[in-house]
Amino acid sequence: EAGVTQFPSHSVIEKGQTVTLRCDPISGHDNLYWYRRVMGKEIKFLLHFVKESKQDESGMPNNRFLAERTGGTYSTLKVQPAELEDSGVYFCASSQVAGNTGELFFGEGSRLTVL
Amino acid sequence: KQEVTQIPAALSVPEGENLVLNCSFTDSAIYNLQWFRQDPGKGLTSLLLIQSSQREQTSGRLNASLDKSSGRSTLYIAASQPGDSATYLCAVPSRGGGADGLTFGKGTHLIIQP
Numbered sequence: 001e002a003g004v005t006q007f008p009s010h011s012v013i014e015k016g017q018t019v020t021l022r023c024d025p026i027s028g029h030d031n032l033y034w035y036r037r038v039m040g041k042e043i044k045f046l047l048h049f050v051k052e053s054k055q056d057e058s059g060m061p062n063n064r065f066l067a068e069r070t071g072g073t074y075s076t077l078k079v080q081p082a083e084l085e086d087s088g089v090y091f092c093a094s095s096q097v098a099g100n101t102g103e104l105f106f107g108e109g110s111r112l113t114v115l
Numbered sequence: 116k117q118e119v120t121q122i123p124a125a126l127s128v129p130e131g132e133n134l135v136l137n138c139s140f141t142d143s144a145i146y147n148l149q150w151f152r153q154d155p156g157k158g159l160t161s162l163l164l165i166q167s168s169q170r171e172q173t174s175g176r177l178n179a180s181l182d183k184s185s186g187r188s189t190l191y192i193a194a195s196q197p198g199d200s201a202t203y204l205c206a207v208p209s210r211g212g213g214a215d216g217l218t219f220g221k222g223t224h225l226i227i228q229p
Contacts, residue, residue, distance in 0.1 A: 004158070031214055042119075043159075045209060045216030056216060091158060095214065102147045102166075102208065104217070108158035 025094030138205030
């Protein structure tokens, strides 16, 4: 069974450009989460989807970040326009809803470097 | 607001030693607590998940304990091996529910010397 997959693994862009990160959760997992780790800081929660609905987006830094999950399958996180402080590793995680124990499965992350 | 602290920030020990990693959290009304492992450049791997009603969980050489009332958890690693070298992260749901986003500690960077 495939795990959580993220694309791209690494992206280098210039300030002001746009980047879109993609996450494919484990098949059948309706919970999908985005997290971010900036250098030297702890991993921070960004938002939570249940199927295609945003359950909690309290961690989104500002309106330059837009997350979507059309159809309730894969999700995208777009940063537009990117700023230097957006550099970091963006992790996606998923879990099942039915019989949820709270255990999360993480992808390997997308490293974003904004120059 | 939930805050998670992990001590020590870094630890280097010779192979074969038993060791303890510590995690504390400010709001004891947690649904569960998870310990993760992260290897350099990789994602997070769930090691142990302790529900709020449990006091400990074991998996192989790993044992995690939970004391909700005091806001503490420990991860015990027995007979450490070089392959255990990684960053260990502790996390709890931010708002108490099992499906809520997690609040993470900064992690303990562990090095096991051969």
